[in-house]
Amino acid sequence: MGSNDEPEEVPRRDFLGMAVGGSAAAFAVAGGYPFLRFVDPPAQQPSGPVNIGKLEEFPVGSARTVVVDERPVLVIRTGDGFRAFSALCTHLQCVVAYSAERNQIECPCHRGIYSMDGRNIGGPPPRPLQELSVTVNTGSVIVSAV
Amino acid sequence: MSAARDDSGGWLRERLGWAPLTAALAAYRIPRGNIAFYLGGTTLFLLLVQVASGIMLTLYYKPDAAQAFRSVERITGEIEYGNLVHSFHVWSSDLFIACLFAHLFFVLVRRGFRAPHELSWLTGLMGLVLGVGLAFTGDILPWSQRAYTDARVGSEFAKYVPLVGTWLNRFLRGGDEVTSNTLVHAYGFHVAALPAALTLVVALHIFLLTRRSTPVPEEASRETIPLYPDFFVRQAAALTAVLVVIMTLAIFFERPLGIAADPRLSSPGGAMPPWYFLAIHQILRAAPTELLGIDGARFLVSAACLLGLLVAALPFIDRRGSKATAVLAWVLLFVLILLAASALN
CATH class of the missing domain: 1.20.810.10 (Cytochrome Bc1 Complex; Chain C)
Known part of the structure; x- marks a missing residue:
């Protein structure tokens, strides 16, 4: 048996280097994964239908912005009934407002315009407003995600 | 009195290793101007x-x-x-x-x-x-x-x-x-x-x-x-x-x-981001709904990110530091100022 068959010796310094490097990598993975999971906030669960007030608080032709699931929601009462939309502009999420004067929904940030059925009809918004369902139950106005 | 002050300064300087520190700092040279x-x-x-x-x-x-x-x-x-x-x-x-x-x-x-x-x-x-x-x-x-x-x-x-x-x-x-x-x-x-x-x-x-x-190093001769x-x-x-x-x-x-935050209030008209975001704000404001079949804003922000990566990689792309890079930097600055100014209008 020649010396070629003997296992190659790893110098002590290299071995220690590999051990330290390996341990550091193991610690990085063991600590990194929980860290990333911890800093990723949990998804928000919708709270279900929300009572936003009494029917008489919403005169015909008026609009009000209420907060549902921590999101602003625009509730408009027309002669035909209620419409509710997410009040977040689909352009850059500024909060939109109802203009009774022009009978349309407007984003004041960058002059985005939506029709009364939430369609984007002017300015930079790329999509219609998200619609929510509104029901009236025993005199209370209830909003819930569609 | 003066000697006591000098001694006190000397005491502190000695403990801080002041002389070797200032000598090292003096040996380090900066291009004038x-x-x-x-x-x-x-x-x-x-x-x-x-x-x-x-x-x-x-x-x-x-x-x-x-x-x-x-x-x-x-x-x-x-x-x-x-x-x-x-x-x-x-x-x-x-x-x-x-x-x-x-x-x-x-x-x-x-x-x-x-x-x-x-x-x-x-x-x-x-x-x-x-x-x-x-x-x-x-x-x-x-x-x-x-x-x-x-x-x-x-x-x-x-x-x-x-x-x-x-x-x-x-x-x-x-x-x-x-x-x-x-x-x-x-x-x-x-x-x-x-x-x-x-x-x-x-x-x-x-x-x-x-x-x-x-x-x-290249300015050392100056x-x-x-x-x-x-x-x-x-x-x-x-x-x-x-x-x-x-x-x-x-x-x-x-x-x-201004006024306290209230999610029920509509955003202020002509809302402007902080000044260092004005250029990107203007790009997004003017972005068409779609560019090459991709959401316009996404397309432009992706392009801006790519530009940022290119700037970061400059030392590896332009190893010799060509003058064209300097000219492009001035052009980029001009464009950014122009975009920011148009955002204000």
Whole structure:
């Protein structure tokens, strides 16, 4: 048996280097994964239908912005009934407002315009407003995600 | 009396190792008239000013959505010199970002990113990203209607960043929506995570600079001055002027708070992001709905991110530092100023 068959010796310094490097990598993975999971906030669960007030608080032709699931929601009462939309502009999420004067929904940030059925009809918004369902139950106005 | 004073100074100098320290600093030479070095020193000084004034503000600030605005109102309206400290902090933050941009810009046009300064360039850019993060999170803290809108629009920008956009958006908001969690996140980042990261990056940036006897080898043949005392004295004079400017701005140009955040109120008309986001804001405002079959805003933000990556990789792309790079840098600056100006109209 020649010396070629003997296992190659790893110098002590290299071995220690590999051990330290390996341990550091193991610690990085063991600590990194929980860290990333911890800093990723949990998804928000919708709270279900929300009572936003009494029917008489919403005169015909008026609009009000209420907060549902921590999101602003625009509730408009027309002669035909209620419409509710997410009040977040689909352009850059500024909060939109109802203009009774022009009978349309407007984003004041960058002059985005939506029709009364939430369609984007002017300015930079790329999509219609998200619609929510509104029901009236025993005199209370209830909003819930569609 | 005089001898006693000298002895006392000598005692301190001996313990500080003053003579070898000043000798080492004097041996380090800076090209005369290179504005990038003065801007670098000024940026570091402004960071320290912000840390000091920021610590003072934390004595009264309350990072809670229900109390934040009132606490800032109290700082600016009821605490003695509170308005000055607040205004000083905000103005020094604006000047910090401006000096950081200018520092990197002059390094770019002087092609100071060339070997062996690749790591200095990269740490400088990391400092810029962290500095903008610091300014942006600070902008949210008053939890005014403007801060609320900025938090919304700013985190919406982040959504368009390729690959990590959705994660970044939720991370910045502390959830799916802009809520009190967003404020707590911004506070944590503003007072702890970002300053700690920026301190490390700045320390590394300065450490890398001291690894060479002169920071710009190709300028060594030009006239140089020793770092100590010549550069230090000039820098001290510049910093005095900067302090006077900040004090003047803080005293005569207050930063109004506006009204408290209320998600039920529509966003302020013509809402503008902080000035350092004006160019990207204008790009998004003018973006067509679709570009090459992709959402227009996503397309343009992706292009801006790609441009940022190219700038970061400059030392490896343009190894010799061609003059065309300097010309392109001036053109880019001109375009950014033009975009920012058109955003204001």
